[in-house]
Amino acid sequence: xxxxxxxxxxARPALRRGADRVQFGLDPAxxxxxxxxxxxxxxxxxxxxxxTSRADAVRLCPELGSVLDALAARGALDDExxxxxxxxxxRRRHAPDIxxxxxxxxxxxxxxxxxxxxxxxxxxxxGNDRTAALVAVGLAAAGIGTVALEGPxxxxxxxxxxxxxxxxxxxxxxxxxxxxxxxxxxxxxxxxARVRRPTVTLVCAAADVDLPWCDPELTDDLLADDVxxxxxAVAAESALVGPLVVPGVTACLWCLDRxxxxxxxxxxxxxxxxxxxHAVTLAQGMATASAAAAxxxxxxxxxxxxxxxxxxxxxxxxxxxxxxxxxxxxxxRHPVCxxxxxxxxxxxxx
Ligand SMILES: [Zn+2]
Numbered sequence: 001x002x003x004x005x006x007x008x009x010x011a012r013p014a015l016r017r018g019a020d021r022v023q024f025g026l027d028p029a030x031x032x033x034x035x036x037x038x039x040x041x042x043x044x045x046x047x048x049x050x051x052t053s054r055a056d057a058v059r060l061c062p063e064l065g066s067v068l069d070a071l072a073a074r075g076a077l078d079d080e081x082x083x084x085x086x087x088x089x090x091r092r093r094h095a096p097d098i099x100x101x102x103x104x105x106x107x108x109x110x111x112x113x114x115x116x117x118x119x120x121x122x123x124x125x126x127g128n129d130r131t132a133a134l135v136a137v138g139l140a141a142a143g144i145g146t147v148a149l150e151g152p153x154x155x156x157x158x159x160x161x162x163x164x165x166x167x168x169x170x171x172x173x174x175x176x177x178x179x180x181x182x183x184x185x186x187x188x189x190x191x192x193a194r195v196r197r198p199t200v201t202l203v204c205a206a207a208d209v210d211l212p213w214c215d216p217e218l219t220d221d222l223l224a225d226d227v228x229x230x231x232x233a234v235a236a237e238s239a240l241v242g243p244l245v246v247p248g249v250t251a252c253l254w255c256l257d258r259x260x261x262x263x264x265x266x267x268x269x270x271x272x273x274x275x276x277x278h279a280v281t282l283a284q285g286m287a288t289a290s291a292a293a294a295x296x297x298x299x300x301x302x303x304x305x306x307x308x309x310x311x312x313x314x315x316x317x318x319x320x321x322x323x324x325x326x327x328x329x330x331x332x333r334h335p336v337c338x339x340x341x342x343x344x345x346x347x348x349x350x
Contacts, residue, residue: 147181199304228244228303
């Protein structure tokens with residue numbers, strides 16, 4: 001093995017369990033314990049901080065060679081050289097994110113490759129409420145490289161100020177959020193024909209009503225253009241994130257609309273009236289908007305990072321005051337909705 005300056009990985013410290021035992025990390029699912037160590041070897045393992053070369057450590061304590069090889073093989077040590085996929089600036093800027101990713105990857109190199117995929121991704125945010133601002137800046141902060149701000153711009157009011165921007169009234173909402181996105185190291189763009197298709201479009205467009213509802217009409221173009229989208233609706237102190245609509249594959253917002261019609265024959269008339277309302281003040285608690293934005297960003301990261309489909313591909317995540325604990329509400333396609341009639345083999349993240 002070639003760890004010239006071996007060190008323990010972030011969040012997996014060497015912890016002494018006894019005279020001859022050293023444990024790496026706390027989580028029982030991935031902690032590694034080395035037993036039968038001499039005093040010299042256990043002392044050396046406790047000092048794996050990247051300041052002593054492997055050669056020097058093994059010269060002082062020959063038994064360490066095989067121990068370091070075994071630890072490296074099990075992913076307990078940091079890589080000697082970083083992957084060339086990220087710039088040094090990017091690596092330092094997002095070190096906590098990469099270290100977090102590394103806990104579930106084989107190596108820091110793997111984590112950096114996963115993070116580089118986020119950097120290459122384009123995610124769109126549709127809407128201009130406070131939730132949209134929190135989502136857009138949250139995506140950028142989590143490493144999404146390009147954030148497209150969709151929908152009409154408007155002049156900010158005092159009520160638009162959030163902890164991540166806009167920071168002042170009477171400015172362009174889109175310019176202010178774009179600046180916050182840029183400060184997080186991402187590229188803000190306006191969606192146009194020249195911009196490539198987003199991996200996911202988040203639809204942050206809650207209606208002016210006391211339950212979270214996203215108008216399916218706002219996603220018709222996304223369905224038609226085969227764009228994966230995720231509604232994020234915040235109303236007062238409750239929120240619904242999802243479902244993640246993969247056109248032709250998962251349930252769409254018209255499927256939900258059909259279910260609402262099944263439960264209440266008057267629903268179409270109610271929905272039409274909601275569409276005509278223009279909110280003077282949109283009721284959105286900041287804690288609720290922040291919690292919903294965090295869940296939405298996490299769902300997008302699950303799509304971008306790959307692996308198992310996120311929970312919203314078959315459900316909505318509901319959050320409600322006062323605790324905002326996530327409740328999973330399963331969603332299935334409605335047999336009458338036309339969204340599943342095409343025979344698609346598309347998969348999430350494709
Ligand atoms: Zn549908």
